[in-house]
Amino acid sequence: MKYTQKVLVTGEDFGPVVKKTIIKLDQTIDTIDMNNLKVIEEKNAVIDKVTGEEGIIRTEREVLDTYTSDEYGNKVNNASQYITIEMSISPSVGSPFIFHETTQLNNWCNPYRLHISGLNVNPDIDVENDDKLCPQLDKWTMNTYQAIDGIKYSYAEYRPSLDDKKHPLVIWLHGLGEGGTDPSIDLLANKVTALADAPFQKCMKGAYVLVPQCPTMWMDNGKGEYKSDTKDCIYTKSLFELIDSYVKENRDIDRIYIGGCSNGGYMTMEMLLHYPHYFAAAFPICEAYHDEYITDDQIDMIKHIPLWFTYAKTDQVIDYTICTIPTVKRLVDAGASNIHVSIFDDVHDTTGLYKNEDGSSYTYNGHCSWIYWDNNECYEGELNAWEWLAQQGN
Structure with a gap:
């Protein structure tokens, strides 16, 4: 045997x-x-x-x-x-x-x-x-949600310990490769498990974390192809339905933060543009929403939302010069007063564990700027992104 x-x-x-x-x-x-x-x-x-x-x-x-x-x-x-x-x-x-x-x-x-x-x-x-x-998954519960339009979502959730206080909800929206029906792929592919670990939870003073998983990709035009126009994403309404249903089931949620990377950064912007008064703050990372599809009226509608953008200059997947940069400029020009951006020269290992052949810190694909967010390394000057997020809506 x-x-x-x-x-x-x-x-x-x-x-x-x-x-x-x-x-x-x-x-x-x-x-x-x-x-x-x-x-x-x-x-x-x-x-x-x-x-x-x-x-x-x-x-x-x-x-x-x-x-x-x-x-x-x-x-x-x-x-x-x-x-x-x-x-x-x-x-x-x-x-x-x-x-x-x-x-x-x-x-x-x-x-x-x-x-x-x-x-x-x-x-x-x-x-x-x-x-x-996989001990990092032990803190999470996996579930599903059937939307009115028939779309079925898988999702992972983390719940803080019950007490007599209100707690924020942090929503993470995955990137291109993490769609499907297994939320553990979302949690592990981009180290979303960090949001349930002690450093993040301590900073948030206990937070719910919701990680929805769409069957394909957030930028799906309905044919399994990238959306490249102003039409609504096929997941916009049903994702909001899932989020709102979750909030209503957990009455101790009082602030709702939303963010994600790449496709998920795109979907973060999509949710803000459609539901501008629902979210207390947002953190789009290497987001893929083309600024040309955001109207001036929409800029005016979201300028009040606290926003923290993150990207790396070596990103060869998403062109931040037609996504984040012009959107941030328009928001600031429109009077937005709580906009922050973490800009990195590249994406490299900061643990000291991994090296390039020349002995320098291992260099990742420049698209992977979510690594900095996961490791609480996003700053604007001395302002820290996690600490900033925890203060929004208080």
């Missing part, structure tokens, strides 16, 4: 990675010799980024440590039926996600296998379902 394994998945700045594998043996052991172990990762992946062709790739994973553990991968100092193999991770190694060029969606890799030399272990791992541990 082959041993079974479960992997520990963590959400990092660059997305989810398989950090450990936890193997259940048929007997207890005291020690394990890591010198005899070799781990080969096998999964489906894009093998040609130009054509989008997919295939199976095999990668040797660097083993950092092995030890007897409990069933959750925590090291123990006694004999155990479980052993854990800890592996090196990086922005280019260990992801259990595949981005399908045809659907423009992220999915869990299938197949995903870890071949462990020297041990009779079943290599097949169902990372989408029961063969993973």
Whole structure:
């Protein structure tokens, strides 16, 4: 009989990675010799980024440590039926996600296998379902909402501890690749789990967090194509219906903040333009709403809303010169007094863990400026974005 394994998945700045594998043996052991172990990762992946062709790739994973553990991968100092193999991770190694060029969606890799030399272990791992541990997801509840127009949303939610106080609601709208029916993809792909962690929650003094997931992409024109005109997005009315229904179900919500990245930044602007008196503040990140489609009357309608924009100068996906920059200028010219912008020269690792070949900090795709938001690194002068957000509507 082959041993079974479960992997520990963590959400990092660059997305989810398989950090450990936890193997259940048929007997207890005291020690394990890591010198005899070799781990080969096998999964489906894009093998040609130009054509989008997919295939199976095999990668040797660097083993950092092995030890007897409990069933959750925590090291123990006694004999155990479980052993854990800890592996090196990086922005280019260990992801259990595949981005399908045809659907423009992220999915869990299938197949995903870890071949462990020297041990009779079943290599097949169902990372989408029961063969993973992901502690960052434990704080979240997954649910669905059926809108009047028939659109069905999946969503994730975090609820603060109940007390006798009112709490804000923070809404996060995902990017292009995170649509579908599995909100865990939203939470891990852009490290949205940070919004349920202690630093953000302490800053907000306890906040609800709602992460809606549309079936396709927020900028869908109804045909699965990018919306490129002034017509309403197919999700505008039903998304607001979901949000308003959620607010009405949770009577201790008193401030509603909305934000998101890329497609989600676009949808943030779309919601503000249609419901300008509903939201207490907004934080569009690398937003994709073309300024030419915003009328002067709409600028006048939203100029009172506290707004914090974020983008990087190296963004090659969204042209901020036709989105954020002209919109901010028009808002300021119209008299908006609570507009802030975090502008970054590029997007790079600030943890010190990952390096480019020349030894400099690892450089991400310039579109990924949400990393700075997740890590509470967005400032305008000495003003901090999280602290600013927590004060709006008070």
